[in-house]
Amino acid sequence: MRVVNSLVERCFAVVELLATDAAAMRLGEVAERLDIQKSAAHRMLTVLCEIGWVEQDAATGFYKLTLRLAILGQRFLSATRLTDVCQPVLEELAAKSSDLVRMAVVQGETLTWITQIQGAHHGLKYQPELVATVRLVSTANGKAYLSSLEDKEALRIGLNTPDGKAYAGGVDALMKELRATRERGWAISVEEAESGVVAIAAPIALTEGHVVGTVSVAGPSSRLTSERYDSIASAVQSAARQLGELWPLRSQPGAPH
Template sequence: MPGAIQSLSRAAAILRLLAGGERRLGLSEVAAGLGLAKGTAHGILRTLQQEGFVEQDPESGKYQLGAELLRLGQSYLDVHELRARALVWADDLARAAGETVYLGVLHQRGVLVVHHVFRPDDSRQVLEVGSMQPLHATALGKVLLAYDPVARGELGDGPWEPFTARTVTEPAALDAQCALVRERGWADAVEETWEGVASVAALIQDRRRNPVGAVCVSGAVETVCGPDGAVRPALVASVRTAARAISRDLGAHRF
């Protein structure tokens, strides 16, 4: 079996490097980050730029991901049946809850956000489609861990990265939480990945009752949780209703 083409592997590594940060990177930073000679990195960046996969800021000379990647990514998402079936229900959930809604699927060792509905207000928000969330510290991730053995295998043995003081990092504690998720049918995460943010999620199944993703509502702790610190029952009910509706559209029968 032929091996990987080195230039393509390097181009992919550059794209991942640019996708991993919140700022533009200069040629020296790209080369150093991947252990490449400047001439090699520049040649690959120039080719990626010509194809629209990378853009160069005219003032700083630094590089960032290009619009062509967004177009290709959108094409992938448009043929993703889960996302297509969930669009209307996710919009309705965001309006009913007054909060952000995410649709996520298992991808390698995390949760890939395949759909994001903005919180229905006038605040500044950033589209997070294509971003990754941790399995062990988010409501989306805990739902997948509870119902999908593949997700648990991807996560590994732990201990896992603590994002806040409330992040569950030990396997025994996480397994106990997953058992609770299966018992009550939903997961929550309160300030486990980001301070001041809480979320609640429920499982989406296909016609064979396989776990194919999860839907969640996310927002400020004071709006997602009640005075007792627990997730508001109305939000739990709304998320579970949306998850059931999406599952039915995918062919699932009664849960």
């Protein structure tokens, strides 16, 4: 039984790897990134191609995901009605802040972006890189999530990520930042994730305190200046509280559309 599980785990590992950057990869790179033999990687990719999850470019031989995963993901997200229920709150925050609002959900020990609303209608607009997984240590959303964990867990998860390993100051600096985040109730990233960008985020918690996601406002540092931090943080925290109250409604048949 363990052999079967191992094969399933490897197949999902291949899918997750190809989904990370949405880029085509050669067989050798897949094997190297997953630390498996080329023959094993080839078997996994062959199976995934046969069932329609992966396709191989005839000219280059590189492998990439088909749209099947994206279609199923959208279908699942629609079925949860999460974005429908949360949309009005996010739109209100975008209107108040006049900058980009994003929401992420906790998936295991990571955060995944699920929706965004552009609140800036004039002037410079922040358009983030299109990635699925939130960087945990260099982003406001990541810090907001990590601050909701016990110190030991936050360090284990945060420092085990690529941006965590390169975090300036290491353990002491990260702990200082997370403690400050807990005390404030919101996190901030000033040109840490991207040059010229400031973001402020807060954790979305259910009534019993369990954190299920994060919400943030991000914009150019020339507009989201230090004088605006407190007002933006207050709006973000208010939105986070509303989202926490609405969150359970996504699974209730009588929830508002």
